[in-house]
Amino acid sequence: MKKDATLNMNNDNTETIKPKTGLRKWWAEHKPTKRRIIQLYAALLTNANLKGFGNGYIYIGDAKFACVPGMNCYSCPAAAGSCPLGALQNALNATNTKLPYYIFGILLLYGFLFGRWICGFLCPFGLIQDLIYKIKTPKLKKNRFTRIASYLKYIILVVFVIIIPLLYSGKMPLPGFCKYICPSGTLLGAGGLLTNIKNENLLAMLGPLFTWKFLLLVVFLVGMVFIYRFFCRFFCPLGAIYGLFNKISLLGMNLNKSKCVDCGLCIGECLMDVKKVGDHECISCGRCVNVCPTNAITYKGPKILLAPNEVGGQPATKKPNADPCDAPGTPLPKKTKIARLVVAITMLAVLAGSLVYYNVIHKDPAPVESGGEVGNLCPDYEMPLYFEDGTIKPSDSRGKITVVNFWYIYCSACVHELKTEFPDLHTNYGDDVEIVVVHSYEEFGEDIPTWINKNLPTDAGFVHCRDGEDDPFFKSLGGTSAWPITIILDEEGVIQYKMIGSTTYEEMSEVINKLLAD
Amino acid sequence: MPMTQDKIKKIHLIYGCITALIVIAFGVAMMVSCLDIYNSGPRPYSRESIGAKLSEMAVLIWLSAGAVVGGVVLSILLPADKEKTKAVRDEQITMQKLAAKAGTPTDTEAASIRKEKTLRKVFPAVTAVLFAALLIYPGIYLFNTNNFSGVDPTAEILAASLIVMPAAVIGLALCYLCTVLTSASLKRETAIYKQIIAERKAQPVAEEVNEKPMPINIIRWAVFGVAVVFIVIGIFNGSAQDVLTKAVKICTECIGLG
Incomplete structure (x- = not known):
């Protein structure tokens, strides 16, 4: 019986096939x-x-x-x-x-x-x-x-x-x-x-x-x-x-050339720019399977996942709007049905398990709330220096205006602003402003001092250092995973400016000028 | 009286055109609003500025949503039959099948056929040469690392795009021209064979299938083997760890936040 029709029994026990209309027809054509x-x-x-x-x-x-x-x-x-x-x-x-x-x-x-x-x-x-x-x-x-x-x-x-x-x-x-x-x-x-x-x-x-x-x-x-x-x-x-892998992939479309009569209906039905079934443009949507008059097109891959439209050598009957992932008109073997059920249950279990893991079990490290906002005293984390022995803390530069920038080498925004926005601070403010540049604890296998010497300005007065394990200083300022962050501390170490994301020389100099005037 | 399919299809077409205009208007309005916000000053984006623009576009937003829902309702109330699939035959295969049917051509016909085959070798060859010539300058530019010092990467990439993309577009246009000319040649050759078959009612010649099967399984399992080896090496050389580290540190510019 056709998918777009329903069977009705009449009073005299004869059957009438009524075509589906309206919502039922729409659902038959559009159901998932x-x-x-x-x-x-x-x-x-x-x-x-x-x-x-x-x-x-x-x-x-x-x-x-x-x-x-x-x-x-x-x-x-x-x-x-x-x-x-x-x-x-x-x-x-x-x-x-x-x-x-x-x-x-x-x-x-x-x-x-x-x-x-x-x-x-x-x-x-x-x-x-x-x-x-x-x-x-x-x-x-x-x-x-x-x-x-x-x-x-x-x-x-x-x-x-x-x-x-x-x-x-x-x-x-x-x-x-x-x-x-x-x-x-x-x-x-x-x-x-x-x-x-x-x-x-x-x-x-x-x-x-x-x-x-x-x-x-x-x-x-x-x-x-x-x-x-x-x-x-x-x-x-x-x-x-x-x-590039479509020809050799385990899953995809398969064309049986001995059955193919080159009618061209498959290419005509396909919405992608294919020249042949299964070529590099084919996304295996299966539209061609429904229109092939000789059942020459099947899915590659194990039958338990996607049944071919021919099972046990018996040709399938064509139905309009048929689901090409099915074998219309032919029953599946019991073994295949059981295997499909097992696969479906496994997939559901994987999904349920993932949802539980990501949303219930896994706890995101929340940013540390204390000290991270404008108006608060800057948290005082000790950071090892690059280029020198020893460490540095924000409190070491009390008495001076301090610009602290958090970056890492694979952040293009970070590197760009260190090259273009920060050097002018040293040029125009000299020793009035201390510029502390804090690299993430993660160094990606690079020799950071060598990388800095090669790629960043060496005469910009930067004090280079590295954050602690797990980037605690960065996180204490509300940094979750978006880089860079720039903060400006006044002479008492209070945060007067905080920018999550790229900053500009103009913005920083406006804040610094105000602090210097005060 | 129930409507004919022709009338239903006309209604669907008119409705579709109206929806198309609404969608395009919505797209244009979004782009204009975005540019307005961008040009409004330093640090232009804020919840207030975005909210204000969305409020201005409220009518268009509701209209677009309504058009989408309306399309669904129309499909339910006035369902249109699916268009019949139009066959698209590969011209090369069609020509080859006719050639096999036509048998031996006369000298004149053979000369015409040879001419078309030659043209179909010349077109792609000329296209390939012109394409390669087009790529010379972009190639020299791209492989000159001085053009990519990293001082202003956006400007450097824009400059490179202005050199590479026009060459690519012209190259694609040449390829399109080549396919048009090749298709015309195939049609001419097909016409010759059809004429031969019509005039002489030639008997079909049995097709010899000399296709050597591709050693797909060997290639497949070789690719699989290389994949596994690479993944194992990657775990030991740290490139796997890098995938994790870079995925959890968002470079804001890399997702367009800049």
Whole structure:
């Protein structure tokens, strides 16, 4: 019986098939398919730290050692793991110290296992695009031009993901794609943090870079309404990487050439810029499975996860709007049913366990409340000096105005302001102002004094030191995980200015001038 | 009287166009508001400034939300039949199948076919040469590390983008032109074979399938082996630890907070 019809018994025991109408027909066409359920599951598992939206902090536990397969910014408050694209750029940026074996291995592993099946099933940003595309407007269909334009993502991969971080390796932390293009970072990362009222101080950081990225995000979101997977098809470097593995991946689409009659319905039905089923543009959504008249197209992979549309050699019957993850018209063997049940229960247990771990068991280290605000005496932490023996404390510079800046070498905003905003303080205020520059306890395997001598101004009067283990001084000022922080202390050591995020010479000099006048 | 599918599709189209205009207007309004806030002075973004702009856009926000919900209601009340799938055949495969059917062409026909095949070798070759030529200057610029000193990375990358991206766009345009010309050549060659078949009602020739299967399993497991080795090396050389450390310290500019 057809999916879009219901069976009714008449008084004379004959059957009438009534076509489904209205809401029932709409539900039959739009109810979540298995693929949609898997997408929702993956989005929730990837963002299991739901309490992050409430408390405004990102998850900073050990699970971020693992990369999630899809594009999910690790600055999203709910992100449970690392973004592979961000990790790749950071790793390429650090090739002066070590080769990025780990992230290369992770990408090879995901490519081998899934290929671009990740894009179709596991990527939260892909899910967002699928949902936005459902908005009822005329759509731009694929054509030869879009096929050519789909190669733009390879150019973005080479230039922004590979070349730019390598060019700045050892000089300046610069994940080119994350910083200038990534809409996931703007929407999930920045958006997730900024919409929380506890992160109101982050709004003061926003400037030209945020404006550029926000404008780009709006363009992407509007494009997604009219063009299927607008970002995935033309701009996503992660999809470009995974697409290279589509032929060899364990999961994906399989075309049986002996059954294929080259009718072209599969390519016509597909919304991506494929030339053949399963090529580097294929995201394994399965639309082609429903229209193939000879059942030549199946899913690769174990039957317990996604049944092919042919079981036991029996051809499946075609149903409109059928879920391609099913074998319509043919019953599954009992063993397969049991195995599927076991897998489903395991997956639910994993999700439930993750939600409990991230939201109940794992405790975020809250910032120390005491002494961190404007008007309070600055907390007095002892910090070992670089370039000299001994330590320094904020109280050592009582009697002088002290500017204290917290940074670390892979923070591009930190390095940029130390190069451009702080040297003028020493030039214009000389010995009236002490500039203490505090590096994070984590040194990333770099020789920090050598790095400083090579990349930061050496005549800017900076006193370089290192925070204690776990960055207690930084955290005492309310720093959770966003860098840099700058504070200005008056001659009594009271905090008169605090900026979480980049500061400017003009802002600092305004405060210093006021303090000097007093 | 129930509505015909043509009428229903027309209503859906009109509704879709109205929604499209609303979506575009919403997008433009968001961009203009963002630029307004940015140009309003130093440290321009604040809860108040953002709230004020959102209030100004309230009508458009409600209109957009209404348009989305309305689209769902329309689909329920006036469901349109799904469009029939249009077949998209690969021109190369179609031509090859016809070539196999057509049999041996005459000398004149063979000359025309040879000419088209030659053109289909020349187009990609010329495109590749022009593409490579386009990349020379951007390549020299990118590999000159003096252009990337780190003093002002945003300006340096903008300068690099202004050199690389136009070359990339022209390159893609050349590729598009190549596919257009190749497609036209395939259509001409296909037409020759169709004519041969129509004139001579040639008997189909059995297709010889000489496809050598790709050693996929060897490649697969080699990739898997390399992946495992790399992950293990990465754990020992510290690159795994770096992934964790950089994921828990947000570089604010890296998510656009700057």
